[in-house]
Amino acid sequence: MEQDPRAARREALVDAAERRIAEVGLSGLRARDLARDLGCALGALYSLVRDMDELVLRVGSRTLARLDAHLSAAGGETPAGSPQEATKRLAAIALAYGAFARDNLNLWRTLFEYRLAPDAEVPEWSAQEQLRLFRHVLGPLAGVAPNASQAELEMMSRTLFSAVHGVYVIGLDDKLVAVPRDALDSQVEGLVRLVCAGLAAPG
Known part of the structure; x- marks a missing residue:
């Protein structure tokens, strides 16, 4: 057709x-x-x-689709497994996120830097595309913290994403306080493992 x-x-x-x-x-x-x-x-x-907002959101939709596929390839949709395996997968997903950011730097930055017009709202389809990515984190987190409620897991996923994203944002912008680029991945992996160890610890 x-x-x-x-x-x-x-x-x-x-x-x-x-x-x-x-x-x-x-x-x-x-x-x-x-x-x-x-x-x-x-x-x-x-x-x-309709306007430049719609155009940038449509470009962002493509970027999110490619990021989604990239995270899926890193194991983001596999069942959780043991806490050790889930931790390993979360670290792999975080590193895959960083690799995507480096390889698509300007498009990745646009996802977070663009601001809609003051009276505009994010369309439902765009919001759902963004939220859908959290499934890559939620699955492994359930393996790390099997006793957590769904609401707790959703909050943990946002917190962990914010931490990993923040390290890469500052590092890839070469800010004065940034982790050096050649140490970014090792530091992010260490951060994820420390968070997972804390979540899995009794009490």
């Missing part, structure tokens, strides 16, 4: 936006440049997407 022409043009627009973000970062994304890339009038862009 042939793709709808408007849908095909929208995909071409998302392609162009994705390329520009990957090459020069979010700050280099300009509607006029995209119109030139597509060989169309500036107004034609807004017949394909």
